[in-house]
Amino acid sequence: MTSFSELGSPSPGSTAWRALLALAVVFVLLATTGWTAMRNQRGSDGPLAAELTAWRKGHLPAVAGGGSLGGRALPDPSGPPRRLARFLDSLTAAQRDRLARRYPLVVGNMNGAPVELRYRANRIALARARDAERKRMHDGGLTPLGRQDAGRRMHRYEELLSGGRQILAFDPTGSGRAAEVFGDLEHAARVSVVVPGVDTDILSFEKPGRAYSAVAGMARALYNAERVVDPRGKNAVIAWADYTSPSGIGMDAATGRLAAQGALRLRALVNGLPELTRVSLMCHSYGSVVCGVAARDLAPKVTDIAVAGSPGMRADHASDLGTSARVWAMRDSGDWIQDIPHVELGGLGHGADPVSSGFGARVLSADGAQGHAGYFVPGTTSLDNFARVGVGSLRSVSCADGDSCRTGLS
Numbered sequence: 001m002t003s004f005s006e007l008g009s010p011s012p013g014s015t016a017w018r019a020l021l022a023l024a025v026v027f028v029l030l031a032t033t034g035w036t037a038m039r040n041q042r043g044s045d046g047p048l049a050a051e052l053t054a055w056r057k058g059h060l061p062a063v064a065g066g067g068s069l070g071g072r073a074l075p076d077p078s079g080p081p082r083r084l085a086r087f088l089d090s091l092t093a094a095q096r097d098r099l100a101r102r103y104p105l106v107v108g109n110m111n112g113a114p115v116e117l118r119y120r121a122n123r124i125a126l127a128r129a130r131d132a133e134r135k136r137m138h139d140g141g142l143t144p145l146g147r148q149d150a151g152r153r154m155h156r157y158e159e160l161l162s163g164g165r166q167i168l169a170f171d172p173t174g175s176g177r178a179a180e181v182f183g184d185l186e187h188a189a190r191v192s193v194v195v196p197g198v199d200t201d202i203l204s205f206e207k208p209g210r211a212y213s214a215v216a217g218m219a220r221a222l223y224n225a226e227r228v229v230d231p232r233g234k235n236a237v238i239a240w241a242d243y244t245s246p247s248g249i250g251m252d253a254a255t256g257r258l259a260a261q262g263a264l265r266l267r268a269l270v271n272g273l274p275e276l277t278r279v280s281l282m283c284h285s286y287g288s289v290v291c292g293v294a295a296r297d298l299a300p301k302v303t304d305i306a307v308a309g310s311p312g313m314r315a316d317h318a319s320d321l322g323t324s325a326r327v328w329a330m331r332d333s334g335d336w337i338q339d340i341p342h343v344e345l346g347g348l349g350h351g352a353d354p355v356s357s358g359f360g361a362r363v364l365s366a367d368g369a370q371g372h373a374g375y376f377v378p379g380t381t382s383l384d385n386f387a388r389v390g391v392g393s394l395r396s397v398s399c400a401d402g403d404s405c406r407t408g409l410s
Helices: 015-033 047-057 081-089 093-102 104-108 115-136 144-164 208-213 215-229 257-272 286-297 381-391
Strands: 166-171 177-183 190-195 235-241 278-284 302-308 326-330
Touching: 047 104, 047 115, 081 257, 093 104, 093 115, 104 115, 104 166, 115 144, 115 166, 144 166, 177 215, 190 215, 190 257, 190 286, 190 381, 208 215, 215 235, 215 278, 215 381, 235 257, 235 381, 257 286, 278 286, 278 381, 286 302, 302 381, 326 381
Parallel strands: 190 235, 190 278, 278 302, 302 326
Antiparallel strands: 166 177, 177 235
């Protein structure tokens, strides 16, 4: 990474000059956006925090046939997934159901819990959140804008409750978080996790008018593409908007603070997946920063990390990520992200360009993507490449330059 001691006397085209330019860009953005990252920040209060407090004070509910398990202290919900899985496996189906109904947000976000139990708990949590927002829509104490926001949230929760959708995580606190599964996660041999970028929250989780620029549409398109590439494969895709992303282009988008927090949550998700599952991370825009920060401590089950439209992974070289996973990168020729300075200085910026020859990633073709938000559009080479990486069909990916990205594949 570039440090102040390395700057010396900058000359145009030098690393130091680009670093100073990066600082100038950031401060101009901050001046014109008004520190947008301060909007919609998640506080410590909310339904999930309240449930966590009650859980930590609670005990296992006694039910008919529960034997001596009734009254047993509940485990730390953020504990190791294996320990939580063993605890839940020791319960009767009735006891698990009671926990899901009493603490739906806790159970619905618990890595290690059976996926069907999480889906059921999140349906309960979503229904409660929908009913709460419906009441807020008619709350005379709210401003018209507040009632409008309540209506938008209510409709989003209804959408997430419709059609048997598989919601793996849900938290209505602040701007909201969610994760959705496409496919059979419980029996999947390969799982692809789509990690989105800035301005991702519960309201932007899906965008009917621009489906493939939102994480739910990205993941759905990837799942369908993987089924085309590997029709008989046991594959699943997770739309993972379960971290607090930067709001707008401001200080949070220029630093790694939220990426560091998101990395902790991403590692927890991966650790909660079955040990024999092979996992690929598909990271878009600021999501690639999250994946870069998370890389060093990811479990070996993560075999591939693919980034698109990346501002950097907070590393100078792929080897600096400290992961055994293969690192792939792509960028469309019309993506505006190529114009940002790929440096890091004093915590601002995210480091080297992942598609540059010096970074050391396997560079994939992004033909057809058409800009920063088009990498998951059906029919594009970029989506096809993501799908081939996801199902492990690595020798058939399309490289950006000849067949160089396939060199050395085992």
